[in-house]
Amino acid sequence: xxxFSPKSDFLRVLTERGYIHQCSDMAAVDDKxxxxxxxxxxxxxxxxxxxxxxxxxxxxxxxxxxxxxAGKPLPLMGGGTTRVGDPSGKDESxxxxxxxxxxxxxxxxxxxxxxxxxxxEGKTDAAMPDNAEWLTALNYIEFLREVGRHFSVNRMLAxxxxxxxxxxxxxxxxxEFNYMCLQAYDFVELNRRYNCNLQMGGSDQWGNxxxxxxxxxxxxxPQLYALTSPLLTTSSGAKxxxxxxxxxxxxxxxLSPWDYWQYWRNTEDxxxxxFLKLFTELPLDEIRRLEALQGAEINEAKxxxxxxxxxxxxxxxxxxxxxxxxxxxxxxxxxxxxxxTVEVPRAEFAAGLGVLTAFVRAGLVAxxxxxxxxxxxxxxxxxxxxxxxxxxxxxxxxxxxGEAVKLSLGRKRxxxxxxx
RNA sequence: GGGGGAGUGUCCCGAGCGGCAAAGGGGGCGGACUGUAAAUCCGCUGGCUAUGCCUUCGUAGGUUCGAGUCCUACCUCCCCCA
Numbered sequence: 001x002x003x004f005s006p007k008s009d010f011l012r013v014l015t016e017r018g019y020i021h022q023c024s025d026m027a028a029v030d031d032k033x034x035x036x037x038x039x040x041x042x043x044x045x046x047x048x049x050x051x052x053x054x055x056x057x058x059x060x061x062x063x064x065x066x067x068x069x070a071g072k073p074l075p076l077m078g079g080g081t082t083r084v085g086d087p088s089g090k091d092e093s094x095x096x097x098x099x100x101x102x103x104x105x106x107x108x109x110x111x112x113x114x115x116x117x118x119x120x121e122g123k124t125d126a127a128m129p130d131n132a133e134w135l136t137a138l139n140y141i142e143f144l145r146e147v148g149r150h151f152s153v154n155r156m157l158a159x160x161x162x163x164x165x166x167x168x169x170x171x172x173x174x175x176e177f178n179y180m181c182l183q184a185y186d187f188v189e190l191n192r193r194y195n196c197n198l199q200m201g202g203s204d205q206w207g208n209x210x211x212x213x214x215x216x217x218x219x220x221x222p223q224l225y226a227l228t229s230p231l232l233t234t235s236s237g238a239k240x241x242x243x244x245x246x247x248x249x250x251x252x253x254x255l256s257p258w259d260y261w262q263y264w265r266n267t268e269d270x271x272x273x274x275f276l277k278l279f280t281e282l283p284l285d286e287i288r289r290l291e292a293l294q295g296a297e298i299n300e301a302k303x304x305x306x307x308x309x310x311x312x313x314x315x316x317x318x319x320x321x322x323x324x325x326x327x328x329x330x331x332x333x334x335x336x337x338x339x340x341t342v343e344v345p346r347a348e349f350a351a352g353l354g355v356l357t358a359f360v361r362a363g364l365v366a367x368x369x370x371x372x373x374x375x376x377x378x379x380x381x382x383x384x385x386x387x388x389x390x391x392x393x394x395x396x397x398x399x400x401x402g403e404a405v406k407l408s409l410g411r412k413r414x415x416x417x418x419x420x
Numbered sequence: 421g422g423g424g425g426a427g428u429g430u431c432c433c434g435a436g437c438g439g440c441a442a443a444g445g446g447g448g449c450g451g452a453c454u455g456u457a458a459a460u461c462c463g464c465u466g467g468c469u470a471u472g473c474c475u476u477c478g479u480a481g482g483u484u485c486g487a488g489u490c491c492u493a494c495c496u497c498c499c500c501c502a
Contacts, residue, residue: 235458262456269457296455330456370449373464379450410449412456 008033010070014227016284017277019061021203024213024226029198032225036123038071040198040227041190043131043183043205046082047097049108050251053263056279056309057229059116061200066117066124067281073126074196075113079106080135081183086208087161087176106130112250115313127194131186147185150218151211156180159207180208187212191221198225232278235270250313257314258340261322262412264306272301280308329414333384335406341416349419352393355382362407362415374409381408 004026006012010033014020023029032038042058044051051059062073082102097105110128113119117126156162159180162172187209190196199209209226216224248263249255267275273291276282282290282304290301303323310319321338328336342362344353353361356371359380365371372390374380380387382398383406394417398405404416 266456269455272457296457298457299455302455302457326456365449367467369467370465374450377450377463379464410451 006030009068013064019229021228021230029225033070036069036071038198039194039196040065040200041074041076041196042200043076043078045078046102046105049105050249050254052247052249063116075128077106077130079130079132081131084179085176086179134189150215151181180211183208184212184215188216188219188221200227203228203231235268257318258322261306261310264309265302267302269298276305339414339416341418343418343420346419352395355387355392358394362417364409379410
């Protein structure tokens with residue numbers, strides 16, 4: 001398979017840029033792509049109000065599918081399957097979410113896709129189905145007779161996601177055990193409704209996808225295909241998408257574009273080339289030039305990565321503003337008015353706000369106790385001057401360069417505190 | 421149904437003779453070094469109106485000057501026998 005050289009733009013791009021982990025039939029998928037007849041779906045869980053960067057790889061695959069004219073992308077909302085819970089890749093079962101929460105999450109997630117895909121009725125326009133549409137209407141007995149009879153429990157027990165739980169003596173509830181059946185059925189249903197013929201996903205989804213292909217064969221669909229992407233970790237082994245502040249969300253109301261830009265800006269040297277290929281659409285020869293930069297010069301590549309990734313998710317203007325704010329803050333050491341701002345009542349400020357409290361208000365530390373410890377460690381600064389006296393107060397005299405005080409935790413996290 | 425074992429600092433794992441804000445590690449945060457990188461080294465990693473006060477060891481009671489540690493009941497999980 002590694003020897004295969006694709007003729008379609010779609011598979012060529014995916015191969016060159018490192019999106020492909022496994023494919024059930026490269027040659028067949030290649031043909032369909034060339035004919036513009038790939039109708040591909042990727043399922044997205046509705047377990048949180050936003051997707052995070054961990055899903056970016058999947059989103060990019062749909063985007064390339066559309067961009068190369070290979071066919072129609074179908075981001076599938078897991079409004080139904082999230083009610084059951086996917087055990088793949090998880091050590092233990094998760095609490096079931098309430099249906100109201102799932103629906104709220106779904107609405108929030110839907111908004112993300114309009115930044116990445118063009119929706120409509122045309123041949124390569126995206127559509128966004130929700131498996132709650134058919135899964136919640138299923139009748140148990142009917143489902144068992146028509147779909148359930150095609151599943152072999154023997155085979156299901158041998159699947160990695162199940163085997164792992166059994167071998168470690170970890171609980172696997174019946175509801176979770178059913179998850180793969182529902183996902184397999186989704187594939188068949190999407191074929192019936194949209195002529196969907198390809199399911200993509202992370203490598204942990206391989207088992208679920210193949211189960212769907214198999215079910216399709218038994219239930220009389222045309223041949224279906226599977227294509228998975230590698231599980232991404234940073235060079236130092238961490239999972240993608242976690243930072244001090246938590247997950248790197250794609251929704252701007254969950255994580256500000258500024259923080260999103262910063263996430264990409266702080267990429268490890270060793271990951272720059274790989275990430276440029278996966279998370280931007282820059283030409284490969286440009287990327288080769290950027291990743292070859294040595295020493296401190298590679299920071300230029302990181303800025304471009306941050307700009308491109310942020311532009312895609314939040315728009316070019318916002319990305320450029322973040323870049324400019326970063327330049328002022330980190331390269332000039334100036335106070336940029338565009339840094340994230342937290343407001344405090346002017347009266348409170350005039351009365352003299354304790355430094356510790358101020359940092360808690362700014363959200364840079366969780367408690368005054370933590371603020372106190374950070375002072376001891378030299379981690380807090382007011383207008384770039386280290387805080388040495390934990391009893392100090394902020395007043396009008398600290399309003400540097402205008403209307404706000406710049407509070408910093410460490411060298412990277414800055415907040416403007418603004419009296420109103 | 422009978423017998424045995426376990427639940428610890430709300431990120432995780434984990435030690436804990438009746439004096440414990442509780443060992444150690446991972447993770448995280450901060451500092452030094454750098455390039456807003458990695459690696460390395462150092463510090464910190466319950467809360468507060470703070471030389472003291474409050475809340476923490478599955479839940480609820482009890483014994484004791486004093487309980488994570490002892491007793492009782494209950495909950496949850498695991499193992500063995502039926």
